[in-house]
Amino acid sequence: MRTYDFKLRPNKEQAKYLDSLLLETKCLYNNALQELIEHYKTTNKYLNRFSQDKNYNKQTYPNIPSQFVDTTLDRLHRSFANFFRGLKQGKKIGFPRFQSYKRWSSFAFRDYTQGKIKQGKWYISKTNGIKVIQHRDIEGTPKLTRLVKRADGYYVQLVCETGVIKTKKTNKQVGLDLGLKYFVADSNGNKINAPKFFRKSEYKIVKVQRVLSKRKKGSKRRNKARQIVAKNHLKIQRQRKDWLHKLSYKYANENDVVVVENLNVSGMIKNKHLALSISDASWQTFVSMLEYKLQTLSKILIKVNPAYTSQICSECGAIVKKSLSQRTHCCPECLYVEDRDVNAAKNILKKGLVQSLGENTAIAGSVTREATRSLA
Ligand SMILES: [Zn+2]
Helix, strand or coil, rough: EEEEEEECCCCCHHHHHHHHHHHCCCCHHHHHHHHHHHHHHHHHHCCCCCHCCCCCCCCCCCCCCCHHHHHHHHHHHHHHHHHHHHHHHHCCCCCCCCCCCCCCEEEECCCCHCCCECEEEEECCCCCCEEEECCCCCCCEEEEEEEEECCCCCEEEEEEEEECCCCCCCCCCCEEEEEECCCCCCCCEEEEECCHHHHHHHHHHHHHHHHEEEEEECCHHEEEEEEEEHHHHHHHHHHHHHHHHHHHHHHHCCCCCCEEEEEHHHHHHCCCCCCCCCCCHHHHHHHHHHHHCCCHHCCCEEEEECCCCEEEEECCCECCCCHHHHHHEEEECCCCEHHHHHHHHHHHHHEEEHHHHCCCCCCCHHHHHHHHHHHC
């Protein structure tokens, strides 16, 4: 699955129409939710999707095209289904909430054909084509179309199903160490810093947030400040995502096998003494991007337990204890000197390849043979 976001440039009238659709679908959702709750109170039974459907038609909601009535009701019943599943499995999934206009920011189309992009315009009922900025071609088959409102305007979102793309084997493998000093250190000796804007934009957010907190509740100026904060958040998100996309693409493209540490385990070990870093969330995103990119290229991601990867000498296997502040690995046994994180990345790669020997026979024979050779 792949998601495309294209910005819409509606004129005043079209923007008004989109706003009204959002408002009406939100009301419909809330009314339907209210009805479900009341029905349960009186009959002790859940009103299912199709029985509820009868109460929502052209007469009751004349301003909403029927497909949005459908998808909005679907959404409500899906969140109920999730809630009930959570109850069964003992997971905490919240009861469906009433939506405010701040939270309700999207609605879906019944199928892709209902919202097609033709010659730079996007057609949604009652409008004669909204200008859309399609900055890239669509790959795969569109499965879902959504209209999304963000801090900086309207977007059309297409979720497409992409098949597996066949690529030439590179016969290369890489191990990655995700750390605080470098965002990534790899087993080839590359050290990549997190870009400065990771921190810089965070200061900006703190600043605008402070302005927001000083504004009187319910005032126009507060509303404006709220919009500025939201826009800044959006900008940071995009900058980060863009950078992470490029980095993960590079590793997925240049290698057949990528080995990373299992973050759930390492997060606890590494950050035991350290303040929670903003990198944490970015690591997770990075790994999931990497995973999905490798998958579409029919390549492999291996996750390993990071225990001891920073202590073992990647050349001779001796255990060389070091504190968190010690940045260089110097092996007293074989006199190997390497950056601490690069040494760890090399160990991660080895660990992954050994692990794959046991688990995954699908990996090309050459990879595993090489691993056994380097370990022998
Ligand atoms: Zn050594």
